[in-house]
Amino acid sequence: MKYAVIVAGGVGTRMKSSVPKQFLLLNEKPILYHTIQAFQSAIADIKIILVLPEEYLSQQYYLHSLSDNINDIQVVSGGNTRFQSVKNGLNAIQTDGIVFIHDGVRPFISQSLLENCYQTALEKGNAVPCVLIKDSLRKVFTANNEYANREEFRAIQTPQTFQIAQIKNAFEQPYQTSFTDEASVLENMGVEINLIDGMDENIKITNPFDLKIAEIIINQSPII
Numbered sequence: 001m002k003y004a005v006i007v008a009g010g011v012g013t014r015m016k017s018s019v020p021k022q023f024l025l026l027n028e029k030p031i032l033y034h035t036i037q038a039f040q041s042a043i044a045d046i047k048i049i050l051v052l053p054e055e056y057l058s059q060q061y062y063l064h065s066l067s068d069n070i071n072d073i074q075v076v077s078g079g080n081t082r083f084q085s086v087k088n089g090l091n092a093i094q095t096d097g098i099v100f101i102h103d104g105v106r107p108f109i110s111q112s113l114l115e116n117c118y119q120t121a122l123e124k125g126n127a128v129p130c131v132l133i134k135d136s137l138r139k140v141f142t143a144n145n146e147y148a149n150r151e152e153f154r155a156i157q158t159p160q161t162f163q164i165a166q167i168k169n170a171f172e173q174p175y176q177t178s179f180t181d182e183a184s185v186l187e188n189m190g191v192e193i194n195l196i197d198g199m200d201e202n203i204k205i206t207n208p209f210d211l212k213i214a215e216i217i218i219n220q221s222p223i224i
Contacts, residue, residue, distance in 0.1 A: 005089035005111035008104025009078020011206035034107035129198030
């Protein structure tokens with residue numbers, strides 16, 4: 001079985017909007033609509049589990065704006081942390097297979113990226129997309145800073161993709177502040193993380209400038 005846990009449990013304070021960022025409009029549809037559509041278009045038999053803020057679970061206006069058939073999507077409540085929100089989504093899965101865990105505000109994922117994530121997770125247990133760092137880096141200390149070699153670093157994206165049994169087992173650990181994404185949770189159990197090539201277009205929309213960039217991307221050629 002193939003599952004996608006799409007995490008949209010936050011309120012998006014950096015967007016400076018009264019509406020959570022995942023519900024803001026992009027090309028006249030909520031950002032989250034485009035994210036869901038990307039999975040459904042690429043993988044015909046995907047089972048989607050959508051993690052939303054608890055206060056939005058009963059608001060039919062928002063729910064029906066997220067998919068052409070919201071009844072095919074299982075909706076669960078988010079938690080106080082990303083760790084808890086993802087765990088709530090994983091707890092809704094009762095079978096084995098592969099799960100994509102994805103940020104709800106990353107709408108520009110391609111079929112080729114999803115296929116690469118899936119095949120790598122099948123073969124190696126997990127797949128985590130990443131991109132090169134283009135800017136110069138400096139490491140900051142309390143009183144000073146120093147050069148950091150950007151070749152030693154990667155920017156991590158989603159969907160982070162896993163064999164279901166392994167990632168569910170990892171999420172039985174107690175929460176730690178170092179758990180900034182799903183890979184860090186699994187890595188804490190001593191499991192090697194497999195990095196694959198991500199996409200420059202696979203941006204996370206977190207502030208008004210990101211939304212402007214997204215409007216440019218969505219009006220260009222389709223992402224393959």
